[in-house]
Amino acid sequence: MAPNKLNSSGNTSMSCSQAENGFVNSFSLFPEKAVQELLQSPIQGDDHLIEFSEALRTVAKALRQVAEGKASAQAEAAEWKRKYELERERNLQFEHTEKSCQEHQAGLEDVRSNNLAKQPTLCNEANGQSERCCSRNGICSHEVLRDGTPDSDSKMVKKASFKLSWCCKGEQSDQFKHDIVSFERGNITTAERSSKQISLKWESCPQTVLILTKPNSISVQILCAEMIRWLRQQKKLHVYVEPRVKVELLTESSYFNFVETWNDDMEILMLHAKVDLVITLGGDGTVLWAASMFKGPVPPIVPFSLGSLGFMTPFYSEHYKECLESILKGPISITLRHRLLCHVIRDAAKNEYETEEPMLVLNEVTIDRGISSFLTNLECYCDNSFVTCVQGDGLILSTTSGSTAYSLAAGGSMVHPQVPGILFTPICPHSLSFRPLIFPEHVTLRVQVPFNSRSPAWASFDGKDRKQLAPGDALVCSMAPWPVPTACLVDSTNDFLRSIHEGLHWNLRKTQSFDGPREA
Ligand SMILES: NC(=O)c1ccc[n+]([C@@H]2O[C@H](COP(=O)([O-])OP(=O)(O)OC[C@H]3O[C@@H](n4cnc5c(N)ncnc54)[C@H](O)[C@@H]3O)[C@@H](O)[C@H]2O)c1
Ligand SMILES: Nc1ncnc2c1ncn2[C@@H]1O[C@H](COP(=O)(O)OP(=O)(O)OP(=O)(O)O)[C@@H](O)[C@H]1O
Numbered sequence: 001m002a003p004n005k006l007n008s009s010g011n012t013s014m015s016c017s018q019a020e021n022g023f024v025n026s027f028s029l030f031p032e033k034a035v036q037e038l039l040q041s042p043i044q045g046d047d048h049l050i051e052f053s054e055a056l057r058t059v060a061k062a063l064r065q066v067a068e069g070k071a072s073a074q075a076e077a078a079e080w081k082r083k084y085e086l087e088r089e090r091n092l093q094f095e096h097t098e099k100s101c102q103e104h105q106a107g108l109e110d111v112r113s114n115n116l117a118k119q120p121t122l123c124n125e126a127n128g129q130s131e132r133c134c135s136r137n138g139i140c141s142h143e144v145l146r147d148g149t150p151d152s153d154s155k156m157v158k159k160a161s162f163k164l165s166w167c168c169k170g171e172q173s174d175q176f177k178h179d180i181v182s183f184e185r186g187n188i189t190t191a192e193r194s195s196k197q198i199s200l201k202w203e204s205c206p207q208t209v210l211i212l213t214k215p216n217s218i219s220v221q222i223l224c225a226e227m228i229r230w231l232r233q234q235k236k237l238h239v240y241v242e243p244r245v246k247v248e249l250l251t252e253s254s255y256f257n258f259v260e261t262w263n264d265d266m267e268i269l270m271l272h273a274k275v276d277l278v279i280t281l282g283g284d285g286t287v288l289w290a291a292s293m294f295k296g297p298v299p300p301i302v303p304f305s306l307g308s309l310g311f312m313t314p315f316y317s318e319h320y321k322e323c324l325e326s327i328l329k330g331p332i333s334i335t336l337r338h339r340l341l342c343h344v345i346r347d348a349a350k351n352e353y354e355t356e357e358p359m360l361v362l363n364e365v366t367i368d369r370g371i372s373s374f375l376t377n378l379e380c381y382c383d384n385s386f387v388t389c390v391q392g393d394g395l396i397l398s399t400t401s402g403s404t405a406y407s408l409a410a411g412g413s414m415v416h417p418q419v420p421g422i423l424f425t426p427i428c429p430h431s432l433s434f435r436p437l438i439f440p441e442h443v444t445l446r447v448q449v450p451f452n453s454r455s456p457a458w459a460s461f462d463g464k465d466r467k468q469l470a471p472g473d474a475l476v477c478s479m480a481p482w483p484v485p486t487a488c489l490v491d492s493t494n495d496f497l498r499s500i501h502e503g504l505h506w507n508l509r510k511t512q513s514f515d516g517p518r519e520a
Contacts, residue, residue: 065384086296089269157238160206160276162300162330166196197491198418200300201331206276210240210299212290214282220306221248223317224281228259230321235328240275268293275299277327281317283307284405288462291339291362291484300334300485302327311404311499312337314489333488335417335495337362337401338441341480344459347472359461360480363402367447367475368394368427370458370466375430378457379448382439390447392429394457397422397445397477401484404500406463412436414500418492422479441479448474 182189209231213220224245231237240260241249249256262268272294278301280286287303304320305313315323326332342359359365369376376394380387398407400415403423408414412425413436420441426434439445449457449469457469469475488495500506 069384086269089266157207157274158204159208159273161203163201163203164334165199165201167199197493198334198336198485199331200334200485200487202329206237206328208238208240208274208276210271210275210278211245212242212278212280212282212286212293213245214286214306215244217282217306220281223304223306223320225249225252225256227279227281227320227324228256231324232258235324240271269295272297272299277302279324280304280313281306282313283310284312287312287486288362291337292360292462292464294482294484295360297482298484300332300487302487309503311503312401312486314495314499315487327487333491334485335401335488335492336483336485337417338399338420338483339480340365340397340399340422340477342397342459342461343476344467344469345474345476347470347474356467359465360482361402361462362399362484363405363462364396364398364407364423365475365477366394366396366406366427366460366463367457367469368460369455370468372455374455376455376457377450377453379450380424381446381448382443387424387437387445388434390426390429390434391431392434393427395447396425396427397447398425399423402462404504407436408504410436413438414506416493416496420479422477444476444478446474446476448472 211224211227213224224241228239228241228249231239238260239258240262243261243263246256246259246261249259262271276299278290278299280290280301280303282289283305284307286307287301290301290303291298302315302323303310303313304315304317304323306317307313339360339362342361342365344356344359346356367376367378375391378390378395380390380395396402396407396410396412398405398412399417400419400421400423401417403412403415403417407423407425410425410427412423415421415423415438422439422441422443422445424437424439424445426436449471451471453471456471456473458466459469459475460466490498501508
């Protein structure tokens with residue numbers, strides 16, 4: 001397994017740590033700083049010296065490559081560790097579920113003949129058959145045993161399944177027909193486009209909704225209570241809210257007893273398996289909050305606008321009944337918003353298992369100077385190729401959804417959210433020639449605080465969770481495998497253009513009058 005392989009190399013390199021060691025602390029016997037000093041010392045025109053300096057250059061390059069290899073290996077190891085922990089957690093959950101199923105089964109043996117219909121086994125309702133399915137082999141996405149609540153009476157609620165299709169000129173093509181490039185008799189043609197409007201069609205009815213709300217807003221609280229009543233009474237849906245919201249609802253009325261919530265972070269990790277749809281009531285910040293709750297797959301999000309700007313919140317709260325009617329019926333046009341997976345790699349870590357939990361961002365990760373008055377000095381690499389050294393206030397690595405947020409304010413281009421790419425936008429670079437870049441989706445970017453940096457840097461994730469990056473630390477960032485599906489009011493393009501017109505007044509200018517000089 002990769003982590004074991006990496007473990008030995010990681011430990012070896014880390015054991016000979018030296019702070020003053022140019023780029024990386026792995027090879028203290030031949031510090032790069034010394035190599036650099038030698039390179040900088042004047043050469044007297046002697047052939048041997050020139051040859052020697054060439055050799056040193058080669059060694060310096062090799063050292064840099066080793067350092068780069070180590071950072072990406074650490075990122076990979078951290079990812080394996082995360083996957084392992086998720087898997088373990090799932091297995092534990094299933095063991096627990098299976099045990100309760102068996103206990104339940106045993107208890108029900110006696111009454112089986114009297115009341116088979118009420119028997120709470122996990123069943124495959126799609127086939128119209130009752131069938132045990134709590135296997136150890138992995139998560140069964142359509143069947144989830146709900147915890148007993150006063151209202152649910154230990155019934156199972158199937159997670160609604162759906163199908164995604166990529167629409168093309170009024171047609172809908174199956175998601176697996178994805179021939180982007182075809183080759184025929186030595187000719188290369190692009191048969192399909194990679195990003196088309198995506199349509200989500202429910203295969204079974206959604207039954208469970210999670211409502212997330214912006215805190216401290218009376219109008220949001222009122223709408224939330226009204227929406228829950230409607231969802232329950234008219235649509236017979238199960239509703240989850242955050243613990244804070246459940247307390248607010250119960251203060252209002254004991255009617256809301258049926259509303260479900262969770263007790264700890266472990267339960268949040270399993271939410272994606274129970275929830276068919278997430279509704280957000282707030283601004284863009286609430287959509288970011290919703291995305292941050294799902295560390296893996298994310299259910300479709302329906303964002304209602306109750307903020308001031310709302311680039312990602314196309315639905316009007318006044319029309320929530322009509323909107324939700326149509327969403328619950330489907331099909332829904334959705335924007336699959338890519339996220340970035342960010343690993344902080346500490347130079348001081350004893351081994352790769354000490355690497356911190358990865359962070360997922362929907363907008364961007366920012367590496368800035370924090371409260372320091374010094375310029376940040378950030379070495380940037382793309383798939384191990386040197387990109388540049390950022391000297392300025394910092395750097396933003398943004399998704400295309402985030403292109404209209406901080407990156408825009410720092411001079412980055414606005415990019416349609418369905419374009420897969422990573423924006424590389426400097427913040428106030430102290431250079432006349434530093435233009436923002438956009439990288440393709442498949443690259444891994446690494447931002448390293450050099451050992452000779454005058455100050456630490458600070459990373460923040462969608463504007464939250466600031467982490468200090470000391471000299472030698474690095475941030476490794478790549479496209480995450482779990483996008484955020486957000487429902488569109490019309491479609492991805494219409495919603496995007498409307499948000500930049502209405503939100504930013506993009507290119508708003510009085511039209512020049514017809515009345516005036518003409519070209520001869
Ligand atoms: N100078 C800046 O423009 C600046 C500075 C700091 C943070 N931000 C942005 O704020 C975001 C956090 O948002 P928040 O609501 O939690 O904080 P917040 O309450 O401080 O609001 C930040 C503003 O950014 C807007 N915004 C957020 N995501 C957007 C997007 N994808 N497209 C267009 N506008 C967007 C919000 O609507 C809000 O008006 C960060 O991810 C960052 O992009 C921007
Ligand atoms: N459920 C939540 N729990 C905790 N914090 C939240 C939650 N939803 C949103 N927030 C935080 O509240 C802040 C404001 O949220 P949001 O952007 O949605 O509202 P807003 O500021 O009124 O909208 P706008 O930015 O459009 O004016 C954000 O920082 C966001 O992270």
